[in-house]
Amino acid sequence: xxxxxGDTELYERIYQVVMQIPHGAVATYGDVALIVGGGxxxxxxxxxxxxxxxxxxxxVPWQRVINREGGISTAGLAQRQMLEAEGLIxxxxxxxxxxxxxxxxxxxxxxxxxxxxxxxxxxxxxxxxLF
DNA sequence: GAATTGACGGGGC
DNA sequence: AGCCCCGCCAATT
Numbered sequence: 001x002x003x004x005x006g007d008t009e010l011y012e013r014i015y016q017v018v019m020q021i022p023h024g025a026v027a028t029y030g031d032v033a034l035i036v037g038g039g040x041x042x043x044x045x046x047x048x049x050x051x052x053x054x055x056x057x058x059x060v061p062w063q064r065v066i067n068r069e070g071g072i073s074t075a076g077l078a079q080r081q082m083l084e085a086e087g088l089i090x091x092x093x094x095x096x097x098x099x100x101x102x103x104x105x106x107x108x109x110x111x112x113x114x115x116x117x118x119x120x121x122x123x124x125x126x127x128x129x130l131f
Numbered sequence: 132g133a134a135t136t137g138a139c140g141g142g143g144c
Numbered sequence: 145a146g147c148c149c150c151g152c153c154a155a156t157t
Protein backbone atom coordinates (compact mmCIF):
# COMPACT_ATOMS: atom_id res chain seq x y z
CA UNK A 1 0.00 0.00 0.00
CA UNK A 2 2.70 2.36 -0.77
CA UNK A 3 0.25 4.19 -2.98
CA UNK A 4 -1.55 5.31 0.17
CA UNK A 5 -5.04 4.72 -1.19
CA GLY A 6 -6.72 5.44 2.13
CA ASP A 7 -5.07 8.83 2.29
CA THR A 8 -6.75 9.88 -0.91
CA GLU A 9 -9.82 10.68 1.11
CA LEU A 10 -7.79 13.03 3.23
CA TYR A 11 -6.63 14.83 0.10
CA GLU A 12 -10.18 15.06 -1.14
CA ARG A 13 -11.16 16.58 2.17
CA ILE A 14 -8.45 19.18 1.79
CA TYR A 15 -9.64 19.99 -1.71
CA GLN A 16 -13.17 20.37 -0.45
CA VAL A 17 -12.07 22.89 2.17
CA VAL A 18 -9.98 24.88 -0.29
CA MET A 19 -12.92 25.05 -2.65
CA GLN A 20 -14.87 26.81 0.08
CA ILE A 21 -12.52 29.79 0.05
CA PRO A 22 -14.52 32.64 -1.47
CA HIS A 23 -13.30 34.78 -4.31
CA GLY A 24 -10.95 37.51 -3.20
CA ALA A 25 -10.08 35.82 0.10
CA VAL A 26 -7.09 33.77 1.17
CA ALA A 27 -6.31 31.13 3.77
CA THR A 28 -3.05 29.90 5.23
CA TYR A 29 -1.93 26.29 5.00
CA GLY A 30 -2.30 26.01 8.74
CA ASP A 31 -5.85 27.31 8.62
CA VAL A 32 -6.85 24.75 6.04
CA ALA A 33 -5.17 22.05 8.11
CA LEU A 34 -7.07 23.12 11.21
CA ILE A 35 -10.36 23.09 9.34
CA VAL A 36 -9.67 19.64 7.95
CA GLY A 37 -8.58 18.45 11.36
CA GLY A 38 -7.62 14.88 12.05
CA GLY A 39 -3.99 15.72 12.73
CA UNK A 40 -3.60 17.37 9.36
CA UNK A 41 -1.03 20.13 9.15
CA UNK A 42 0.13 22.73 6.71
CA UNK A 43 2.65 20.47 5.05
CA UNK A 44 -0.02 17.95 4.15
CA UNK A 45 -2.02 20.73 2.57
CA UNK A 46 1.01 21.73 0.55
CA UNK A 47 1.54 18.17 -0.63
CA UNK A 48 -2.10 17.77 -1.50
CA UNK A 49 -2.11 20.94 -3.58
CA UNK A 50 1.19 20.05 -5.22
CA UNK A 51 -0.21 16.68 -6.22
CA UNK A 52 -3.25 18.44 -7.61
CA UNK A 53 -3.93 17.51 -11.20
CA UNK A 54 -4.14 20.29 -13.79
CA UNK A 55 -7.78 19.53 -14.41
CA UNK A 56 -8.50 19.48 -10.71
CA UNK A 57 -6.63 22.74 -10.30
CA UNK A 58 -9.34 24.39 -12.35
CA UNK A 59 -11.93 23.49 -9.73
CA VAL A 60 -9.72 23.97 -6.66
CA PRO A 61 -8.60 27.57 -6.03
CA TRP A 62 -5.18 26.51 -4.79
CA GLN A 63 -3.86 30.02 -5.42
CA ARG A 64 -5.88 31.27 -2.44
CA VAL A 65 -3.79 29.19 -0.06
CA ILE A 66 -0.71 31.05 1.16
CA ASN A 67 1.73 30.74 4.03
CA ARG A 68 1.49 32.32 7.45
CA GLU A 69 3.52 35.30 6.33
CA GLY A 70 0.87 36.16 3.80
CA GLY A 71 3.32 35.45 1.01
CA ILE A 72 3.49 33.05 -1.88
CA SER A 73 5.25 29.75 -1.24
CA THR A 74 5.05 28.56 -4.82
CA ALA A 75 7.63 29.19 -7.49
CA GLY A 76 6.94 31.70 -10.21
CA LEU A 77 4.55 34.60 -10.27
CA ALA A 78 1.53 32.63 -11.45
CA GLN A 79 -0.15 32.51 -8.06
CA ARG A 80 0.46 36.18 -7.37
CA GLN A 81 -1.03 37.18 -10.70
CA MET A 82 -4.07 35.04 -10.03
CA LEU A 83 -4.62 36.70 -6.66
CA GLU A 84 -4.09 40.14 -8.10
CA ALA A 85 -6.72 39.29 -10.69
CA GLU A 86 -9.08 38.68 -7.76
CA GLY A 87 -8.44 42.16 -6.44
CA LEU A 88 -5.83 41.45 -3.77
CA ILE A 89 -3.18 44.07 -3.18
CA UNK A 90 0.41 42.92 -2.76
CA UNK A 91 2.90 44.95 -0.78
CA UNK A 92 6.40 45.67 -2.02
CA UNK A 93 7.54 42.59 -0.12
CA UNK A 94 5.23 40.45 -2.19
CA UNK A 95 2.84 39.83 0.67
CA UNK A 96 -0.82 40.52 1.28
CA UNK A 97 -2.53 41.75 4.43
CA UNK A 98 -3.76 38.64 6.20
CA UNK A 99 -5.90 40.64 8.61
CA UNK A 100 -7.71 41.97 5.59
CA UNK A 101 -8.01 39.03 3.22
CA UNK A 102 -7.85 36.10 5.61
CA UNK A 103 -10.77 33.74 5.25
CA UNK A 104 -12.81 33.47 8.44
CA UNK A 105 -13.42 29.79 7.76
CA UNK A 106 -16.21 27.68 6.30
CA UNK A 107 -19.83 27.89 7.28
CA UNK A 108 -20.58 26.12 10.56
CA UNK A 109 -23.21 23.95 8.89
CA UNK A 110 -20.86 23.05 6.08
CA UNK A 111 -18.06 22.20 8.47
CA UNK A 112 -20.26 19.91 10.51
CA UNK A 113 -21.68 18.33 7.38
CA UNK A 114 -18.20 17.51 6.15
CA UNK A 115 -16.83 16.47 9.51
CA UNK A 116 -14.58 19.49 9.65
CA UNK A 117 -14.12 22.19 12.27
CA UNK A 118 -14.45 25.92 12.01
CA UNK A 119 -11.57 28.31 12.48
CA UNK A 120 -10.86 29.41 16.05
CA UNK A 121 -11.73 33.00 16.92
CA UNK A 122 -8.94 35.35 16.06
CA UNK A 123 -8.17 38.80 17.41
CA UNK A 124 -8.77 41.45 14.80
CA UNK A 125 -6.78 44.61 14.54
CA UNK A 126 -3.68 43.11 16.05
CA UNK A 127 -1.32 44.15 13.34
CA UNK A 128 -3.81 46.11 11.36
CA UNK A 129 -1.50 48.67 9.86
CA LEU A 130 -3.50 50.22 7.09
CA PHE A 131 -0.67 51.29 4.88
C1' DG B 132 12.46 0.73 8.40
C1' DA B 133 15.42 4.95 9.38
C1' DA B 134 16.61 9.39 7.60
C1' DT B 135 15.49 13.33 4.77
C1' DT B 136 12.64 16.62 2.58
C1' DG B 137 8.63 19.51 1.87
C1' DA B 138 3.80 24.91 -1.60
C1' DC B 139 4.14 24.85 7.15
C1' DG B 140 3.17 26.73 12.00
C1' DG B 141 4.09 28.42 16.45
C1' DG B 142 6.75 29.78 20.31
C1' DG B 143 10.82 31.89 22.18
C1' DC B 144 14.78 35.10 22.12
C1' DA C 145 11.89 43.26 12.38
C1' DG C 146 14.95 39.36 12.59
C1' DC C 147 16.67 34.35 13.89
C1' DC C 148 16.47 29.66 15.98
C1' DC C 149 14.35 25.40 17.57
C1' DC C 150 10.65 22.07 17.74
C1' DG C 151 6.55 19.63 16.20
C1' DC C 152 3.63 17.85 12.83
C1' DC C 153 2.21 14.41 9.01
C1' DA C 154 3.04 12.46 4.37
C1' DA C 155 6.01 11.09 0.53
C1' DT C 156 10.47 9.93 -1.07
C1' DT C 157 15.04 7.98 -0.90
